[in-house]
Amino acid sequence: MDKVVKKSLAKPFKKLTSCVSGGKDRDIWSRHRSKRGRGCKGRSGAPRPNHAHDPALVRSYQADLERERKLREAMNARKNAERAAMRAHFRQKYQLSKNSKDANHLRAVGGKVSLPRELAKIVRPEGSRKDDSFNLLSAFQGLSFNMGVFTGTKPAKKTPTPTPAGGESCKALEAADGGMERKKARRNQGGSGGARAFEEIPHTGSNGWINLLRFWKEDKFRHLHKHMQKTFNTLGPIYREYLGSQSTVNILLPADIGELFRSEGLHPRRMTLQPWATHRETRQHSKGVFLKNGAEWRADRLLLNREVMTSAAVKHFLPLLNDVARDFCHLLRSRVQTDGTGAEGRRSLTLDPSPDLFRFALEASCHVLYGERIGLFSSTPSQESERFIWAVERMLATTQPLLYLPTHLLLRLHAPMWTQHATAWDHIFSHAEARIQRGYQRLQAQSGGLAGGSEGQFSGVLGNLMEKGQLSLELIKANITELMAGGVDTTAVPLQFALFELARNPEVQETVRAQVQSSWIQADGNPQKALQGAPLLKGTVKETLRLYPVGITVQRYPIKDIVLQNYHIPAGTLVQACLYPLGRSGDVFQDPERFEPARWGRDGEEQGVTSGAGSGAAFRSLAFGFGARQCVGRRIAENEMQLFLMHILRNFHLSVSSTEDLRTTYTLILQPETPPKITFTTL
Numbered sequence: 001m002d003k004v005v006k007k008s009l010a011k012p013f014k015k016l017t018s019c020v021s022g023g024k025d026r027d028i029w030s031r032h033r034s035k036r037g038r039g040c041k042g043r044s045g046a047p048r049p050n051h052a053h054d055p056a057l058v059r060s061y062q063a064d065l066e067r068e069r070k071l072r073e074a075m076n077a078r079k080n081a082e083r084a085a086m087r088a089h090f091r092q093k094y095q096l097s098k099n100s101k102d103a104n105h106l107r108a109v110g111g112k113v114s115l116p117r118e119l120a121k122i123v124r125p126e127g128s129r130k131d132d133s134f135n136l137l138s139a140f141q142g143l144s145f146n147m148g149v150f151t152g153t154k155p156a157k158k159t160p161t162p163t164p165a166g167g168e169s170c171k172a173l174e175a176a177d178g179g180m181e182r183k184k185a186r187r188n189q190g191g192s193g194g195a196r197a198f199e200e201i202p203h204t205g206s207n208g209w210i211n212l213l214r215f216w217k218e219d220k221f222r223h224l225h226k227h228m229q230k231t232f233n234t235l236g237p238i239y240r241e242y243l244g245s246q247s248t249v250n251i252l253l254p255a256d257i258g259e260l261f262r263s264e265g266l267h268p269r270r271m272t273l274q275p276w277a278t279h280r281e282t283r284q285h286s287k288g289v290f291l292k293n294g295a296e297w298r299a300d301r302l303l304l305n306r307e308v309m310t311s312a313a314v315k316h317f318l319p320l321l322n323d324v325a326r327d328f329c330h331l332l333r334s335r336v337q338t339d340g341t342g343a344e345g346r347r348s349l350t351l352d353p354s355p356d357l358f359r360f361a362l363e364a365s366c367h368v369l370y371g372e373r374i375g376l377f378s379s380t381p382s383q384e385s386e387r388f389i390w391a392v393e394r395m396l397a398t399t400q401p402l403l404y405l406p407t408h409l410l411l412r413l414h415a416p417m418w419t420q421h422a423t424a425w426d427h428i429f430s431h432a433e434a435r436i437q438r439g440y441q442r443l444q445a446q447s448g449g450l451a452g453g454s455e456g457q458f459s460g461v462l463g464n465l466m467e468k469g470q471l472s473l474e475l476i477k478a479n480i481t482e483l484m485a486g487g488v489d490t491t492a493v494p495l496q497f498a499l500f501e502l503a504r505n506p507e508v509q510e511t512v513r514a515q516v517q518s519s520w521i522q523a524d525g526n527p528q529k530a531l532q533g534a535p536l537l538k539g540t541v542k543e544t545l546r547l548y549p550v551g552i553t554v555q556r557y558p559i560k561d562i563v564l565q566n567y568h569i570p571a572g573t574l575v576q577a578c579l580y581p582l583g584r585s586g587d588v589f590q591d592p593e594r595f596e597p598a599r600w601g602r603d604g605e606e607q608g609v610t611s612g613a614g615s616g617a618a619f620r621s622l623a624f625g626f627g628a629r630q631c632v633g634r635r636i637a638e639n640e641m642q643l644f645l646m647h648i649l650r651n652f653h654l655s656v657s658s659t660e661d662l663r664t665t666y667t668l669i670l671q672p673e674t675p676p677k678i679t680f681t682t683l
């Protein structure tokens with residue numbers, strides 16, 4: 001790996017060192033000079049005059065330089081004065097002491113400051129009293145100002161100066177540490193006319209390869225979510241990041257995310273997971289919806305939606321998920337009875353449930369996909385399935401480090417990381433292929449044809465797709481394999497977090513349980529009705545994913561130019577909504593560290609949104625992504641997790657020995673560094 005990294009980084013490094021030392025440029029320059037020095041001839045053959053010794057030319061050149069310098073100084077003075085004027089305004093507004101440095105800046109421009117329109121609007125917002133300008137003047141202690149700006153009679157000027165624009169920004173600008181509020185103050189107002197250039201977006205370093213090295217050295221990939229949170233706190237609600245060959249614009253405020261999704265177009269695109277795509281290409285497998293784009297993606301996606309996203313589909317597969325969740329709890333209950341301690345009827349067992357949760361998730365998704373149970377809860381679960389679970393985990397863990405390197409090069413060099421990744425995918429494919437074959441044969445053998453059967457029985461997503469015959473067998477295989485690979489860790493891991501949070505918040509746990517118990521009785525054994533009557537279960541899942549989003553970002557390439565935080569973002573830029581910092585932002589959620597399922601009301605919409613959160617209320621809960629390209633397994637995952645928690649809460653009281661926060665790590669999905677141990681006590 002080291003060799004590969006060195007090789008792949010050698011070129012950019014060479015470029016970088018030559019830039020720093022000026023090596024290559026100097027060579028070219030000196031060669032050019034010496035050529036001229038050797039007496040380069042004109043077209044006529046006569047020797048060219050040596051301009052370097054022409055005094056008139058030298059004088060004019062020096063005059064040019066001087067003019068440029070003066071212009072630069074004047075511009076800087078104007079910018080400083082604009083900022084000083086704003087600061088003086090805020091000082092006066094918040095009755096803070098005056099600052100002589102600002103007065104000097106203002107004096108340097110003769111006391112005349114033409115504020116750009118955005119700034120002027122802050123100083124004298126629309127509808128404010130007429131004497132505002134007078135107050136402002138008094139703040140400048142006798143310095144004269146261009147009144148036209150404040151009264152709006154002078155045309156606005158374009159300026160690269162920071163342009164805070166909103167009432168709440170006033171206070172923020174005064175914050176001494178330049179925290180989040182100050183950055184938030186740069187919110188975009190109106191069209192892109194006055195927007196700042198893309199290049200002005202704060203960034204974490206403009207050399208992607210150096211950044212990448214730093215990431216590796218500091219092991220930042222595993223803590224990418226924390227790195228993002230920290231960077232937003234330092235640079236504000238928008239920043240650029242260059243990593244290897246990737247470059248992204250990162251955002252976290254709901255209003256900005258809304259703007260991004262509104263420009264995703266008919267065929268929304270995410271960042272391509274190149275290692276996955278390269279695997280499909282080299283093995284000549286078809287791609288499923290995860291990796292496809294454009295009209296092809298849309299056509300396949302619409303067919304899949306019918307099988308897994310519509311309410312008719314949910315009605316079919318929900319009872320299957322319920323069977324698996326119920327069986328899981330029966331099994332766990334008998335284990336607690338046998339291996340646990342305590343009095344009869346209130347036995348307790350402490351264990352790390354994660355291996356069982358992975359089995360549960362695979363059993364559940366296979367039941368929905370193939371319409372049959374695969375027997376993972378038996379005392380001797382199949383080795384094949386255990387290998388599949390292991391392969392998915394390997395595939396995810398090896399994706400992240402490969403994302404920022406040229407996959408085709410690694411492939412050619414047989415880099416061990418790539419080989420591990422490809423082998424993990426090969427396992428996943430051969431396992432899925434075997435299951436699909438079996439499912440296909442079983443369905444053919446069944447009387448009454450494929451999906452629906454003669455009694456209208458649901459025979460799994462595979463059966464339905466085959467019966468309808470709208471997707472080729474190749475595409476069915478590709479998509480079923482993706483659904484299998486995407487359906488295990490994504491639900492098993494949040495369930496670990498949910499159990500942990502319920503266990504360390506006993507009051508919350510009791511409230512959710514009370515609702516579940518009463519809903520269960522009223523639903524008379526109908527799982528769908530039981531879920532509908534217990535919205536806190538939905539709230540628990542949402543709350544878990546707010547604090548621990550499986551994928552820490554959702555990405556899009558806007559199809560048109562947009563403006564975010566008053567920066568111009570050209571169409572086609574990769575923009576990421578960063579879900580981990582979003583979910584824990586005090587600007588967006590009240591008391592963000594608190595686990596509170598009830599914050600999501602009956603209809604799943606958030607209640608008690610912080611007043612400073614701005615618009616974009618629909619863009620606070622995005623763990624499954626958004627719009628036409630959102631997670632296609634969403635309905636399976638939501639119902640699977642809610643049913644699981646429903647049966648657990650009906651059967652067990654949950655507790656943990658320590659209420660300390662869990663340490664988390666990111667390996668393409670966010671997970672606990674060490675899976676938490678939970679004590680299950682029978683009810």
Ligand code: HEM
Pocket residue numbers: 270289290291301365482483484486487488490491494545549550551553554555622623624625626627628629630631632633634636637
């Ligand atoms: C809690 C569980 C899950 C979470 C948080 C989750 C999250 C996501 C996210 C964020 C996306 C990208 C959406 C976007 O770009 O807007 C996605 C896409 C996808 N997910 Fe999930 N997922 C979960 C469970 C599942 C399950 C159970 C399956 C399969 C049964 C699945 C299969 C997929 C597929 C195939 C895509 C690609 C869809 C497309 O591009 O059209 N996911 N998921």
